[in-house]
Amino acid sequence: MPxxxxxTCxxxxxxxPLAQNIYELDAEWQRRIPGMxxxxxxxxxxxRTE
Incomplete structure (x- = not known):
C-alpha cells in the first residue's frame, strides 16, 4: 500500500498533519505576504491573528 x-503549509x-484541516488562502493573503x-x-x- 503506498x-x-x-x-506542506x-x-x-x-x-x-493528516488529521488537520487544510485552508486555501486567497489573493489578499498573497498580496499581504509575498513570500508565500x-x-x-x-x-x-x-x-493566526496578527
Whole structure:
C-alpha cells in the first residue's frame, strides 16, 4: 500500500498533519505576504491573528 502524500503549509513550510484541516488562502493573503509558496495553509497559520 503506498504511503499517502503529504502537504506542506505555504507560510510556515511544515508538513500539515493528516488529521488537520487544510485552508486555501486567497489573493489578499498573497498580496499581504509575498513570500508565500502556494495557497494551502495549516490551521495555525491560517487562523493566526496578527
Amino acid at each position: 504511503a499517502p502524500f503529504r502537504l 505555504c507560510l510556515c513550510r511544515r508538513l500539515i 509558496v502556494g495557497t494551502l495553509a495549516c490551521h495555525n497559520c491560517a487562523l
